[in-house]
Amino acid sequence: MRVRRNGIALVSVLFMLVGLLALTATLFLSLFLDAQAASNVSAGDDALFVAEAGIQHLWSLLEPASDFARELAWPAGAPPFGSPVGFPESPRTYRVRVDGLADGSLRASSEGTSHRGARRKIEAVFVREPRFRPPAALTIAATTSPTDISGALDVSADETGGELPAYGAESREAAAAFRRARGDATEVAIVGSSGLPDAIDHLREIADVAPDGPQESGTFGSTGEPVVVRFTGQAEISGTVVVSGIVLADAPLRVRGRLEVDGLLLAPQGIDVEGELVIGGAAWVAGEVRVPAAGRLAVRYAGAALDRSATAGRGVLPRAAILGAWREVW
Numbered sequence: 001m002r003v004r005r006n007g008i009a010l011v012s013v014l015f016m017l018v019g020l021l022a023l024t025a026t027l028f029l030s031l032f033l034d035a036q037a038a039s040n041v042s043a044g045d046d047a048l049f050v051a052e053a054g055i056q057h058l059w060s061l062l063e064p065a066s067d068f069a070r071e072l073a074w075p076a077g078a079p080p081f082g083s084p085v086g087f088p089e090s091p092r093t094y095r096v097r098v099d100g101l102a103d104g105s106l107r108a109s110s111e112g113t114s115h116r117g118a119r120r121k122i123e124a125v126f127v128r129e130p131r132f133r134p135p136a137a138l139t140i141a142a143t144t145s146p147t148d149i150s151g152a153l154d155v156s157a158d159e160t161g162g163e164l165p166a167y168g169a170e171s172r173e174a175a176a177a178f179r180r181a182r183g184d185a186t187e188v189a190i191v192g193s194s195g196l197p198d199a200i201d202h203l204r205e206i207a208d209v210a211p212d213g214p215q216e217s218g219t220f221g222s223t224g225e226p227v228v229v230r231f232t233g234q235a236e237i238s239g240t241v242v243v244s245g246i247v248l249a250d251a252p253l254r255v256r257g258r259l260e261v262d263g264l265l266l267a268p269q270g271i272d273v274e275g276e277l278v279i280g281g282a283a284w285v286a287g288e289v290r291v292p293a294a295g296r297l298a299v300r301y302a303g304a305a306l307d308r309s310a311t312a313g314r315g316v317l318p319r320a321a322i323l324g325a326w327r328e329v330w
Helices: 002-061 172-182 196-206 303-313
Strands: 093-100 106-113 119-128 138-140 152-156 167-169 215-220 227-231 236-249 253-255 258-267 271-273 276-285 288-290 296-301 321-328
Touching: 002 093, 002 106, 002 119, 002 321, 138 172, 167 172, 196 227, 196 236, 196 258, 196 303, 215 227, 227 303, 236 303, 253 258, 258 303, 271 276, 271 296, 276 303
Parallel strands: 138 167, 138 276, 152 296, 215 236, 227 236, 236 253, 236 258, 253 271, 258 276, 271 288, 276 296
Antiparallel strands: 093 106, 106 119, 119 321
8 A cells, every 4th residue: 555655646746747847838938939029029119210210311311492303313212321221230221212202292211120130111201391491590601701790790580489590500610610700609500401502593594683783773573572683793782772582693792882682682602791781581691701890781580571582483492301291111
């Protein structure tokens, strides 16, 4: 009887060990599968974030323009940053392609990859802002070389509620040069490309009025009918000239008298203000900028005036790219 009882006890212990072994194996298998699933989910999320980085990279290249013609001209729809792009390095990479839609918007697809071979793809649609808005009340181009700006500068963007800077420079070097020439602590924001140099070529072609030579006096356009005025030849103002719309000077703009602009001033060859240059709207200047002690440059940001200038410009003024839609494809 003792031997039989010992045998039963041994068998019972063996069954318990087998049961514990099966339970342990099941537990470890469950933990392993959970870890694999969590890793796959993590890799998928990581690939999604990488794909989003591709869209953000593309967005940073979309400079202000009237359309997406430049982007649609990229060979095979590939942005100039190449493909694939490490984020920050392989295996995390993204590939971006763009194409146009019938409504003129730009569609971008970005495929992100991550570890474990995980992939995610998203699509984004970019559109142009409906209204033209410059990056600052007074935008200083990257090629600007201020000389003497000791005169009166009265620049304000108060109408925007502080969202728009009064002074903006397209490059850090231009901002530093302006501050040095000004000789004070004038705050100049770095606003990047304005897109306005590209618009100037189109505006030259559609100018409504093209005065040639010095102007003693005159009124061009009105609030109801703004125009594009292109000063050709010697762009010099000796009397009082009033313009509603857009002023574009092919030569350095010299103001000896008074020039009033209700809208947008574009001076790619620089300005020399010994009299008064008063702008209700915004201004973009390049080249040499001179406002001596006797001169006065006043710029008051005005959204309504810029809307009128956009009307005069017939759709060629640049507008920023904004994200219109976004979706995860897979």
